[in-house]
Amino acid sequence: MPKKKYEEIVVIGAGPGGYTAAFRAADLGKNVTLVDKDPVLGGVCLNRGCIPSKALLHIAKVISEVDRLSKMGIRFGKPEIDINQVRDHKDKIIARLNKSIAQMAKARNVNTIKGTASFLSNSELSIKTENGTEKIIFDNCVIAAGSRALMLPGTPKNNPNILTSKTALELKNIPDTLLVIGGGIIGLELGQVYAVLGSNVTVVEFLPTLIPGVDKDIVKPLYQKLSKQFDDIILSSKVINITDNDNDTLLVTIENKDETLCKEFDKVLVAVGRKPNTDLLKIENTDIVVDENGFIPVNEYQRTTVENIYAIGDITGNPMLAHKATHEGKVAVEVAAGQPAVFDVQAIPSVVYTDPEIAWAGLTEIEAQEKGVAYKKGEFPWAASGRAIVIGASQGKTKILFEPNSNKILGVGIVGSGAGDLISEAVLALEMGADAEDLCLTIHPHPTLSETVGLAAEVFTGTITDLYLQKK
Numbered sequence: 001m002p003k004k005k006y007e008e009i010v011v012i013g014a015g016p017g018g019y020t021a022a023f024r025a026a027d028l029g030k031n032v033t034l035v036d037k038d039p040v041l042g043g044v045c046l047n048r049g050c051i052p053s054k055a056l057l058h059i060a061k062v063i064s065e066v067d068r069l070s071k072m073g074i075r076f077g078k079p080e081i082d083i084n085q086v087r088d089h090k091d092k093i094i095a096r097l098n099k100s101i102a103q104m105a106k107a108r109n110v111n112t113i114k115g116t117a118s119f120l121s122n123s124e125l126s127i128k129t130e131n132g133t134e135k136i137i138f139d140n141c142v143i144a145a146g147s148r149a150l151m152l153p154g155t156p157k158n159n160p161n162i163l164t165s166k167t168a169l170e171l172k173n174i175p176d177t178l179l180v181i182g183g184g185i186i187g188l189e190l191g192q193v194y195a196v197l198g199s200n201v202t203v204v205e206f207l208p209t210l211i212p213g214v215d216k217d218i219v220k221p222l223y224q225k226l227s228k229q230f231d232d233i234i235l236s237s238k239v240i241n242i243t244d245n246d247n248d249t250l251l252v253t254i255e256n257k258d259e260t261l262c263k264e265f266d267k268v269l270v271a272v273g274r275k276p277n278t279d280l281l282k283i284e285n286t287d288i289v290v291d292e293n294g295f296i297p298v299n300e301y302q303r304t305t306v307e308n309i310y311a312i313g314d315i316t317g318n319p320m321l322a323h324k325a326t327h328e329g330k331v332a333v334e335v336a337a338g339q340p341a342v343f344d345v346q347a348i349p350s351v352v353y354t355d356p357e358i359a360w361a362g363l364t365e366i367e368a369q370e371k372g373v374a375y376k377k378g379e380f381p382w383a384a385s386g387r388a389i390v391i392g393a394s395q396g397k398t399k400i401l402f403e404p405n406s407n408k409i410l411g412v413g414i415v416g417s418g419a420g421d422l423i424s425e426a427v428l429a430l431e432m433g434a435d436a437e438d439l440c441l442t443i444h445p446h447p448t449l450s451e452t453v454g455l456a457a458e459v460f461t462g463t464i465t466d467l468y469l470q471k472k
């Protein structure tokens with residue numbers, strides 16, 4: 001007979017959403033069990049996503065910076081890359097953070113189980129572990145089981161030359177040639193890492209732009225940089241076939257409206273989106289309604305269609321971002337603990353951690369045009385920022401969209417060094433319902449890139465002195 005126990009809150013999945021939910025629940029005085037099939041806590045973000053990719057992107061950025069220094073009179077030799085040491089460095093960062101999460105779980109008396117959780121009913125879970133199966137009856141459950149890489153249909157199975165973001169981050173070797181399928185966030189971040197480490201990278205994107213959905217002017221400086229770093233960027237094209245060339249290389253057929261190309265690559269990285277891990281949960285044993293793509297819809301309290309089961313993070317749908325999951329995790333357990341919490345945010349920022357970085361929050365121009373939302377904009381080119389020039393980042397840009405009558409901020413897009421950090425001011429401004437004047441009257445330290453946020457607002461109000469604008 002499997003062991004049976006009772007728990008106030010069970011959290012399935014120990015990614016940033018799941019462990020945050022578990023820790024917050026414990027801090028609210030609840031008995032909590034946190035279940036994950038991985039041997040370590042931290043989920044995709046820490047173990048095979050955000051953190052390892054940023055460790056590698058940091059290295060890529062420093063190599064690019066060193067390259068820029070050569071134009072400033074400081075020359076280093078060609079970098080010598082010890083891939084084993086790079087991998088060790090990345091793995092040590094992961095291990096350090098794994099340890100810190102485990103320590104925090106222990107300090108809070110969160111019971112952690114390494115096992116696969118599946119539902120038996122609306123109030124009972126089965127947990128399959130190395131030592132057998134146990135059952136947990138719960139008052140509340142938070143599903144934070146995340147997502148995994150989508151594969152293109154017809155892709156050769158179990159072929160070591162086909163990479164996903166997970167296996168690409170293992171960094172087994174640096175292939176001579178790499179095809180990245182998908183010019184979205186994962187494709188470009190990892191494509192840039194491999195290009196800087198020495199691969200000849202080609203990207204194929206189905207749509208006519210890289211990072212579709214982001215304003216073209218914001219993507220442009222990155223496109224220009226990648227055009228130099230990559231062998232080729234093939235837009236408006238799709239991969240229709242991949243065949244295994246005797247387990248050595250891959251033959252890839254790429255098609256667009258004008259031609260069909262057949263090219264050979266050492267490795268192919270598939271980065272065409274992610275799908276929810278709902279299929280592992282035996283959700284059919286509950287009354288939870290799942291949408292046609294397998295995502296679990298939730299209300300503003302993060303509740304599923306079952307009162308005592310909540311869902312957070314990637315499994316609830318786009319945007320699949322760790323910081324959204326974290327916020328949702330807190331809401332879910334606060335609601336479960338009877339607190340007046342609700343997911344009610346004005347904007348969820350997105351960041352592409354390439355060099356240059358891209359970040360946006362709130363309305364984009366593409367979205368405004370699609371939805372017919374009226375807006376006016378203020379743009380500050382970083383070519384007029386002393387700090388940007390000093391650090392060789394003058395290609396950057398800060399753009400703010402405003403509501404034409406109230407001058408309230410509707411959205412912000414930034415491209416350039418540190419855009420991911422700069423966007424936080426915009427998110428706070430959106431959250432506080434700030435307008436152009438609020439940004440203009442906020443003293444930004446000089447000389448910083450953060451000034452560009454205030455200066456973009458000054459361009460809009462016409463009070464800027466750092467640029468000369470023709471009187472209208």
Ligand code: NAD
Pocket residue numbers: 152181182183184185186187204205206207211212237238239271272273274318319320321350351352353
């Ligand atoms: P994505 O949706 O960002 O990009 C996938 C791209 O692949 C799209 O541009 C799409 O048009 C293209 N595509 C689809 N099918 C194709 C085909 N057959 N041939 C060529 N191109 C094709 O997905 P992703 O980059 O895999 O990322 C998945 C999720 O993970 C996203 O939700 C993303 O937000 C999240 N993520 C975020 C970060 C970050 O915050 N920095 C980092 C990594 C991943």
